[in-house]
Amino acid sequence: MTTPQISEADIRATYRFLAHEDRGVTELRIIGTKRGDVRIGYFSSEDAFARACLEANGTGQVYVGIQPRPEKFLTQSDNRLRRLKRGARDSRIEHITSVVIDIDPVRAKNTASTDEELGRAVACGDRISDWVAGEGCARPVRNMSGNGCQLWFAVPPIALTAENRDEMRDRLKAFEAGIRERFQGDGVAIDSIYNFSRIIKVIGSLSIKGEPTAERPHRLSRSLDAFERHEDAALLEMITTMRLPEKPSASAAGTPVGSDAESITIAPTLSPRLQGLLSTKTRIRGLFEGRGKTAIGSNGQPLDTSSSGYDYSLALKLALLGAKEPSELATALWHRPDGHARAKGEGYIQRTVARALEVARADRKQPPPPQASSGDERLPEIQVNGRQVIDVIDDAWSAIRAANEPPVVFLRRSTLVRLQALDEPPTIEEMDKGVSYGHLCRVARWVQVYENRMGHASPRADVARDVVINPDPKLPRLESIVMTPVFDAKGGLLTEPGYHRSARLWYYKAEDFDVPEVPAEPSLDDVMAARSLLINDLFFDFPFVGEADQAHAIAALLLPFARRLIDGCTPLHLLKAPIWGTGKSLLGQILVRFAMMGKKPAVVPLAKQEDEVRKGITAALKAGHPVVQLDNVESLESENLARVLTTPVWRDRNLGESRMIDVPNRVMWIATGNNPLVTKEIARRILLIELQPRNEQPWLRARSSFKHQDLLAWVEEHRGELIWACLVLIQAWVAAGRPRSKHTLGSFEEWASVMGGILENAEIYGFLGNLPRLYSEANEEGEEWQAFVEAWWARFQAQPVLVQELVELVLDQKLLAQVVLDERSQRAQRAQLGRALAKVRNRIIDGRQLKATWDAKVKRRIYALTPIEAQAELPLASA
Structure with a gap:
């Protein structure tokens, strides 16, 4: 199969993701294959941007400005490409809307990547994405640029002002440097692109580097994920609150010092000494030519592999090897093949040389290393x-x-x-x-x-x-980290912080956290007091549909403390409500706070691609935290989610490697959503906790009507007592001989037996009583959508249709009873059905996938069914 040479869908997704229209215009820059062949345009129209990319594709590298340019730039080139002398400079950028990390494999200059080199960059991108997710941020969109991997982050827009401009530049630089320090190496480099005016590859265009060969082809850049903009406030908070490195001294920052600041003379050729070093020392030759794994300073710290990084590293290495004359070092930089130092000018070269000489001079003043007999004599x-x-x-x-x-x-x-x-x-x-x-x-x-x-x-x-x-099998075993006292498999309550070998866990105890002593045999008064604290205080104001939903909320609350009493898997706790403001998110926060002591849980986004869901699950389980959360889900349909819920040990390829790993699955799974679609396969793995508001607009309920007006503050104040209540209910069950419940749930028999027994011992009833409601809704909803898709296919086949045509189909054949269509207004009908279709977009129903795209000609969203056997995924590399 021949790889396509352009993807208009990805080009348009590039434009939309960057979100420039409300804050300026988009710069498009075409850098041709011949020196000086540069065309630049500023665009306020997605259609004009796409047309220009289509026309320029294949004639050179197609780049776009990451940040919006001021609208006044349209006067230079209004929605078309022209030969301009330069694009926008840093000082002219007024807003930040996105952050990009650019990962390239180390290879010869001006050559395309091999498949193996490209794979290294993508694997590095996966590792960075996993780390970002582990820090509580959303995963970036991964884009394959043709020769490397880019991570695109959408952030809430920031206006740049005279007061914050320098700080924001420093913060973006520090964020990029932190990622570089963690992940650069093993044949990949993180490019330096933090400055505001940087350009990046237009995804969907052809990447042209050097002459194409079978091993190093020209590739079509493409998105590896759902190419959609989801602004991440958590990432912005990370960037704007991270600690910045201290500013270097004036001399270290590049101000000429002492005699090293004297004027330099550029010789027409390298000195014989430097020629000898280049011919005999491979490392020096690599720095001179701008290649190699990384450039290393005298302190052993990795420098970025930008051209500036190689300039400084070469000067420093030569100075450390005895080259002390500024002019000799300046000549070496001037003659570097990439021409970077020549283009920057003599001032730049002079500053770089002065800085390298100063560092080399300081390095030579360090005392000699100690003899081998020194050091910590206690170490072997x-x-x-x-x-x-x-x-x-x-x-x-x-x-x-x-x-x-x-x-x-x-x-x-x-x-x-x-x-x-x-x-x-x-x-x-x-x-x-x-x-x-x-x-x-x-x-x-x-x-x-x-x-x-x-x-x-x-x-x-x-x-x-x-x-x-080949690790030593005698090492202690560790499966997870807990942040509260918990019970081990034998029913013992673990209250001492630190490592517990019998339970294979580490108990981390916060300094300001204490739990009242739990009696070995709680009295009836203890049990009733604990029960009342949970039912009549903690959960008093939540509008549970019935007693089963309340019982399940208490079961979810108890699970992290009792998890090791259960030999097997536990279901997904679904916190469901029909409308916003009912309290499901607040309930989820409370359940998480108990297990995580107020810290953020691992979050797994239910992406459209199963591969992304699998990676998210693996990263969350590897971190070892007790809770994994799926927040605000619209539908619960995932093969990997279904698999992990019934898998005691999760087996997957280690992220970024081909090696398989096994990770214990002992976490608590929580999901929240407003009437999410639930497949039959997932429904039988769910414990339903449903809320039903008592009025039409629950978010307007008077605050004074709540028993605890600020419930989270009350929970924080009484956390120790509430955890005591949970532990007392479990300890009472242990002391009573661990009586088992007769209730059962397929694939979760041990969990149902233990949790049902604890609740029944505390006289909390209704356990598993709402399963018929859950299953009937899942079956009814699935059957209705299946009937709708069958009727749709019979009338339209694969033909694209507007939502109004589908409204008519629904009304004619009385389909989708759960979608209430307002008969008074066609506009309302279209909106209602459109919202319902949005929830099942890209879902496969009855062997056909429901697709929705924006049609720029009619300025409407159009829908179509695609048989799944007709779909094919583009290969990573060209054939």
Whole structure:
């Protein structure tokens, strides 16, 4: 199959995602294959932008400005391309709407990527996306740029002012640098594109780098995810509140210092010494040519692999090797093949050289390294040379075990992990070879032994790698982290912070958190007091449909404390309401606060692509937190969600690798939504907690009518007592001999037996009593949509139709009884059916997928059915 040369859908999605129209115009820049061939246009029309991209595609690289340009730029080139001298500068940008991280594989300059190189960049993008999601932010849209991977983040628009402009530039730079520090390496580089006026690839256009070959083809850039804009306030908060690095001194920032600031002379050729270094030292040659894994300063810190990064790194390395003359270093920068330093001018070269010489001079003043006999004499000494590697590995494990008390290194199933205590709460972090190397540095003194002396050494890379691949089975096991006292599998209440070997968990206790003592045999008064605190205080104002819904809310509240009493899976707790403002989100916050001590749970977005759902599940389970939340879902239909809910151990490919991993599934699953569509497959895995408002506009209910006017503040104040109440109900059940309930639920028999028993022992009734309501709604809704799609296909086949035509179909054949069509207004009918269709967009019903797209000609949304066998996914690389 021939790969398409352009995708108008992705080009239009590019324009819409950047969201420039309300805050300015969009800059389109075409950089041709010949030097100086540049065309620039400013666009306020999506159609004109798309036409210009279509016309320019294949004639050069097609770029778009990430941030909007002021509307006055239309006077230079109004919705068309022209040959302009330059595009917008940083100082002219007035708003920020998006943030982009650009990941490229390291390769020769001006060449396309191989499939393997491209795969490295995409895998790095996956790792960054997982990290961002783990920080509580939305996942970015991943775009394949043709040769690398880009992560597009949408943020609430920010107006740039004289007061915040410099700070925002510094914050975007720090955000990008933090990602670079965490993820750059292993053959990929994070480009420096934080400045406001930067341009980026138009997704959907052809990427042209060098001459195409079978191994390095020209590829069509395309989106790897649903290319839609969802503004993420959490990411913006992260960027605007993160701690900024301290400003360097004036000299370190590039101001010429002392004699090094003297005028420089550029020689026509490199000095013989530099020519010799370039011919004999591969590392120096790589810096000179602008290639290599990364550029490393004298302090060992990675620098960005932009042209400026290579300029500085080359000057610094040459200075450290003895080149002290500014003119000699300036000549080397001037003659670098990429021409960057020449284009920036002598002032830039002079500042770069002065900075490199200053750092090199400071480095030479450092005291000599200590002798091998110095250091922490308590650490074991490991000789790295003159031995079999297996003996070095054995010594390494002996050192790890000796230092692992209290434990920080664990086994999670078959994977080596560590407790990352820098976060609050701590997280479970998988150890790769880099983390392993750092840990080995800290648990032993590594030496080389020569004939007549001993010298310092570093841990061997092959040892660090083997420690990860072949972990010691004697290490302590860790499955999860909890933030409250919990019960272990034998019914014991764990109240001491730290590691609990029998339960394979780590209890993190916040400093300001205390729970009253729980009696070993709670009295009837204790049980009734605990029961009353939950029913008559905590849940008093929630409009539960019936007693079963209230019982299920209490079961959800108790589950994190009783999870280890259950040998098996637990269902998805669905908090459902017919309308906003009913209280389902507040109820969800309360359930999460108990288990997470006020911290954010892992959030898994139910993306349209099953691959994204799978990755989200894997990332959430790997973090080891007790709650995973699906927030504001419109429909519950996912093969991977159905699978994880009935899988005690989740098996998946490790993110960014081909290796398979096993992760225990001991979390509590919560979803919230306004009457979400539920498939039969998911319905049998759900515990329903339904709320029904008592009036038409529940959000207008008088605050004074609530028993606790600020319920979250009340929960915060009484958290210790509320957790005591939960623990008392469970402890009373344990003390009574753990009586089992006769209620059962397929695939969740153990859970139903335990949770039903705890509730019944506390005289809380209604457990599983609303299942018939849940199943009838799922069956009825599914059957109605199936009948609608059958009638749609019979009348229109695959023909695109407007919503009005579907309204007529619904009314003619009396379809979709759950969609109430207002007979008084055709406009209202279209809006009602449009909202219903939006909930099932891209859903597969009766073997056909419902598609919705915007038709610019008629300025209406059009709908069509596509048989699933007719769909084909574009390959990543051209054939």
